[in-house]
Amino acid sequence: MSLLEVTDLTVHFPITEGILIERQVGAVRAVDGVSFTIERGETLGLVGESGCGKSTVGRSILRLVEPTSGEVVFDGIDVASLNGEPLRKLRRRMQMIFQDPFSSLDPRRTVEDTLAEPLRAHGLAPGKLAHERVTELLDIVGLPRNSGSRYPHEFSGGQRQRVGIARSLAVQPDLIIADEPVSALDVSIQAQVVNLLEDLQERFGLTYLVIAHDLAVVRHISDRVAVMYLGRIVEVAPSEDLYRLPLHPYTIALLSAIPIPDPDVEDRRERILLRGDLPSPANPPSGCRFHTRCPWKQPTRCDTEDPVLREVPVAIGQGHTVACHWAEQIQAGALRPHEVEIPADA
Amino acid sequence: MTLLPRDPVNLLSVRDLEVVFTRRGRRPVRAVDGVSFDVRAGQTLGLVGESGCGKSVTSLAILGLLPKRGVQVSGSVVLEGRELLGLPQDELRDMRGRDIAMIFQDPLSSLNPVLTIGRQITEVLERHFGTSPRDARTEAARLLDMVGIPGAARRLDDYPHQFSGGMRQRVMIASALACKPKLLIADEPTTALDVTIQAQILELLKALVVDSQAALIMITHDLGVVAGLCEKVHVMYAGRIVESADRRELFGSPRHPYTAGLLASVPRLDQERGTPLRPIAGSPRDTIPWVDGCAFSPRCPNRIDLCLGAPPALAPIAAEVAPSSHELRCVNPVPAPVAAVVTSRRRPPVRLASGTRATRATKPVKQAARKRAKP
Amino acid sequence: MSLAAAETAEIALDTLGEDQAPKGEVWRRLRRNPAFIVGTVLIAVFVLVAIFAPLLAPYSPTDRQWFDEIRPGFVPGPRSGNLLGVDQQGQDELSRIIYGARYSLLIGIVSTALGASVGILIGTLAGAFGGWVDGLLMRLMDVMLAIPGLLFAIGLAALLGRSLKSVMIAIAVVNIPLFARLLRSSMLAQRESDYVLASTSVGVRRWRIVVQHILPNSLSPVIVQGTLALATAIIDAAGLAFLGLGSADPSIPEWGRMLADTQRSLASAPQLAFFPGLAIVFSVLGFYLVGDALREALDPKLRR
Numbered sequence A: 001m002s003l004l005e006v007t008d009l010t011v012h013f014p015i016t017e018g019i020l021i022e023r024q025v026g027a028v029r030a031v032d033g034v035s036f037t038i039e040r041g042e043t044l045g046l047v048g049e050s051g052c053g054k055s056t057v058g059r060s061i062l063r064l065v066e067p068t069s070g071e072v073v074f075d076g077i078d079v080a081s082l083n084g085e086p087l088r089k090l091r092r093r094m095q096m097i098f099q100d101p102f103s104s105l106d107p108r109r110t111v112e113d114t115l116a117e118p119l120r121a122h123g124l125a126p127g128k129l130a131h132e133r134v135t136e137l138l139d140i141v142g143l144p145r146n147s148g149s150r151y152p153h154e155f156s157g158g159q160r161q162r163v164g165i166a167r168s169l170a171v172q173p174d175l176i177i178a179d180e181p182v183s184a185l186d187v188s189i190q191a192q193v194v195n196l197l198e199d200l201q202e203r204f205g206l207t208y209l210v211i212a213h214d215l216a217v218v219r220h221i222s223d224r225v226a227v228m229y230l231g232r233i234v235e236v237a238p239s240e241d242l243y244r245l246p247l248h249p250y251t252i253a254l255l256s257a258i259p260i261p262d263p264d265v266e267d268r269r270e271r272i273l274l275r276g277d278l279p280s281p282a283n284p285p286s287g288c289r290f291h292t293r294c295p296w297k298q299p300t301r302c303d304t305e306d307p308v309l310r311e312v313p314v315a316i317g318q319g320h321t322v323a324c325h326w327a328e329q330i331q332a333g334a335l336r337p338h339e340v341e342i343p344a345d346a
Numbered sequence B: 001m002t003l004l005p006r007d008p009v010n011l012l013s014v015r016d017l018e019v020v021f022t023r024r025g026r027r028p029v030r031a032v033d034g035v036s037f038d039v040r041a042g043q044t045l046g047l048v049g050e051s052g053c054g055k056s057v058t059s060l061a062i063l064g065l066l067p068k069r070g071v072q073v074s075g076s077v078v079l080e081g082r083e084l085l086g087l088p089q090d091e092l093r094d095m096r097g098r099d100i101a102m103i104f105q106d107p108l109s110s111l112n113p114v115l116t117i118g119r120q121i122t123e124v125l126e127r128h129f130g131t132s133p134r135d136a137r138t139e140a141a142r143l144l145d146m147v148g149i150p151g152a153a154r155r156l157d158d159y160p161h162q163f164s165g166g167m168r169q170r171v172m173i174a175s176a177l178a179c180k181p182k183l184l185i186a187d188e189p190t191t192a193l194d195v196t197i198q199a200q201i202l203e204l205l206k207a208l209v210v211d212s213q214a215a216l217i218m219i220t221h222d223l224g225v226v227a228g229l230c231e232k233v234h235v236m237y238a239g240r241i242v243e244s245a246d247r248r249e250l251f252g253s254p255r256h257p258y259t260a261g262l263l264a265s266v267p268r269l270d271q272e273r274g275t276p277l278r279p280i281a282g283s284p285r286d287t288i289p290w291v292d293g294c295a296f297s298p299r300c301p302n303r304i305d306l307c308l309g310a311p312p313a314l315a316p317i318a319a320e321v322a323p324s325s326h327e328l329r330c331v332n333p334v335p336a337p338v339a340a341v342v343t344s345r346r347r348p349p350v351r352l353a354s355g356t357r358a359t360r361a362t363k364p365v366k367q368a369a370r371k372r373a374k375p
Numbered sequence C: 001m002s003l004a005a006a007e008t009a010e011i012a013l014d015t016l017g018e019d020q021a022p023k024g025e026v027w028r029r030l031r032r033n034p035a036f037i038v039g040t041v042l043i044a045v046f047v048l049v050a051i052f053a054p055l056l057a058p059y060s061p062t063d064r065q066w067f068d069e070i071r072p073g074f075v076p077g078p079r080s081g082n083l084l085g086v087d088q089q090g091q092d093e094l095s096r097i098i099y100g101a102r103y104s105l106l107i108g109i110v111s112t113a114l115g116a117s118v119g120i121l122i123g124t125l126a127g128a129f130g131g132w133v134d135g136l137l138m139r140l141m142d143v144m145l146a147i148p149g150l151l152f153a154i155g156l157a158a159l160l161g162r163s164l165k166s167v168m169i170a171i172a173v174v175n176i177p178l179f180a181r182l183l184r185s186s187m188l189a190q191r192e193s194d195y196v197l198a199s200t201s202v203g204v205r206r207w208r209i210v211v212q213h214i215l216p217n218s219l220s221p222v223i224v225q226g227t228l229a230l231a232t233a234i235i236d237a238a239g240l241a242f243l244g245l246g247s248a249d250p251s252i253p254e255w256g257r258m259l260a261d262t263q264r265s266l267a268s269a270p271q272l273a274f275f276p277g278l279a280i281v282f283s284v285l286g287f288y289l290v291g292d293a294l295r296e297a298l299d300p301k302l303r304r
Helices: A054-061 A084-093 A111-121 A128-140 A145-149 A157-169 A187-204 A215-221 A239-244 A249-257 A263-268 A327-332 B055-063 B089-098 B117-129 B133-146 B165-177 B195-212 B223-229 B247-252 B257-265 B336-342 C002-014 C022-031 C034-051 C093-129 C131-146 C149-160 C164-191 C194-202 C206-217 C219-242 C255-262 C271-298
Strands: A004-017 A023-038 A043-047 A069-074 A094-097 A175-179 A207-212 A224-229 A232-238 B010-021 B029-040 B044-048 B071-079 B100-103 B183-187 B215-220 B232-237 B240-246
Touching: A004 A054, A023 A054, A023 A232, A043 A054, A043 A215, A054 A069, A054 A094, A054 A175, A054 A207, A084 A094, A094 A157, A094 C194, A111 A128, A111 A145, A111 A157, A111 C194, A128 A145, A128 A157, A157 A187, A157 C194, A187 A215, A187 B257, A207 A215, A215 A239, A224 A239, A224 A249, A232 A239, A232 A249, A249 B195, A263 B223, A263 B247, B010 B055, B029 B055, B029 B215, B029 B240, B044 B055, B044 B223, B055 B071, B055 B100, B055 B183, B055 B215, B089 B100, B089 B117, B100 B165, B117 B133, B117 B165, B133 B165, B165 B195, B195 B223, B215 B223, B223 B247, B232 B247, B232 B257, B240 B247, B240 B257, C022 C034, C022 C271, C034 C093, C034 C271, C093 C131, C093 C164, C093 C206, C093 C219, C093 C255, C093 C271, C131 C164, C149 C164, C149 C219, C164 C206, C164 C219, C194 C206, C206 C219, C219 C255, C219 C271, C255 C271
Parallel strands: A043 A207, A043 A224, A094 A175, A175 A207, B044 B215, B044 B232, B100 B183, B183 B215
Antiparallel strands: A004 A023, A004 A069, A224 A232, B010 B029, B010 B071, B232 B240
């Protein structure tokens, strides 16, 4: 049994109008039917650009945001059906690392307080034990043992992120959802934190869901990667396969956009440039959501039929699914990319 | 205003630029601590570094955009024979936009939210060239079109908030290029943008810079961006330039431990997935003042005794083959042959049917297993 | 990402400086603010005068020993022995002003504390529970705000009789919705902040989050509001007394009341209008200055 099974997860945020009586006039379809599984001990990377809904997926798994519909099953337990105390207890097993090392720590509480809080909340380390455990945690994440008495603002961004990681480890969870764990950090610090996460996974047998927009980081740390666009997953594959043979036009464009610190590569690479902007999640395009910007859009099917994630024979290995009607033809080179028409009112 | 003898080669010459922030009750902060570089007409230059290295402050100092109180600026910034530091405000205003234009990181806060886009561009044209309102409008529409905004003429009357982030940045570029400045300074112009939008904007900048023959100073922390865009690169750390080289030289053979460290700590799409990341130890806060030695030494794996006591000077490296413009501020640099291996050798790009992939990396030369630097 | 850029500003200017605790930073900003210093001095004077009134005042405030010197059209003005002169009842003006500080301070503190506690409680409940609780409580607050404070005070005086107590209650009640809204909006703002989300995801119980995270971080606006409320309480008290809604006892040396009394004898003793007014102004000014300085010092957005 997978550790986490997400089926048709949907999160719609209502848009309301009206002064005295609020009517719902629409919805921001932040997450619109997302399904995936994560096996124990693996790392799944969830990538996409802003507005794709990846952060919302992470938060709705933890019920920090309420899913509108769909199923989230953690170790056989239906997360959506829990409330109150059982939910609180389950939270112990799924933890989150937040993106912003500045705002995710209460500025008025010492590091020790912040780390002891989860212990206390679940009765894990009464009295003196708490202090010992906190020191242990600080050690595990590579912070000085006496950091406990200091306040968040006394630490650098990278160190604050370590505190956040320590907090998520405090209750010995099974699953850690890391929401953009390194994007707010300096480049030279990112590697430290990435390495730390990898070490911890090995040491404690953790399972990760890493949500990020930095594809290079995600590739490095993940076993499998899922690419999201406008609330849907468009491609899932083992890391190496995805980067070697991206099948979905969006993934192809995404990969070709990433700058590589090598002048020769940069000079020679052929870029697929997307045109236009992300459509509004409140009003997604019909059919395939990507068709308005897709350089391989075809006159048939693309704007009418919603593609489903399916295995394709041209993929390198197992477990590579893509939601595109023309994936095989694109891969075979039978279809050429073309100029995308941008409507004048985009 | 002193008119120095016209430098036949350099458009912009920065010498010993220093910017010190003073605050009551605190130690002064030397944000820029002796920076010198030149920019030739039409050249693309990259200023690379992480937060706190002083790259943004440098550009603000060049344009005279730093506040007067609490800031001490010294040194020399000469643009086409004119000393810019100490120019009176009105002359600075004349120069900005017309001779030097700047593109900022966050287009939302750099564009006036209560003025239409069209107005913000025509304003610049009318001010510097006395263009008539109607001609200015036509030109503004042409500029918006040039930067790839669909339906340009109609969008002149839209407000900044009606544009997406990428579009706003294009507007900023249009407005910066309106007066055809000789020098364009772009301060992290794509950092706040999604990567696909970033690619669009960078391609646009590349094309426009070539077209207009303006020189470009690109300020960023992203080495990948610089690799594709800038002929010459300066790496900054703690307010000083620590390595300068032509881009191929810098990426092929980085000599400063900081530069090499940066390159080794970034996961790269064109490397084997399992390649370990080698972070730089410590954090940007772990520095010592340059007067006491090398500011990078607390974090440097190559640190030796000589690194402390006096700051190393920026000097050209002894070139093996021919005199090179590669300069280094280090007394114990990364040796050249090993450094060439840090970036693995490549085959020419492999094009798949979809026509997009970057190169497939060869197996990197096995290096002696290195212990991961202690976080 | 722009977050790293935000750190740029911080690090660029703080890299080589020492680390400061926020409390230290706040205190330092205050120390350097002349408004704060002046305000504190004024408040200190006010409070000390109120506390040590019996020692400072040359006479009892109700001692009418100079009553006989009063003639129609003439009230003894400032002179040796009566530094501020004598009032219409033959009492020493200076002593009355000094003792008046006690009443003003008392009313100010009690009514503000009362209003603030109730207001904070209501605001916290509204912010913590949300939903219909929030809606109900806020509508209640809206109603309270809609009622003019003055009318309410008059009504209260009619109900409870004219006394200092009804003045205090009236002012307290007027303060309740102000504090309630303050707390509620602070709580709403913080509910979405990452550290609250983090504590929730860690499994901390809700009430604990409110008490240990949200309330302490709401302290700053409350402190500022508190000082300003104190100031306005003193003015309001004086105003209500002026209108005759305070204590009915004419011998109580309440500044507002004293001002009201001078109306009748404006021709003969114009100087009597001066002193109570001045006293009010200075004590209120002190609180305003301190409140404003606190607001600036506590504002995390104002870096320099």
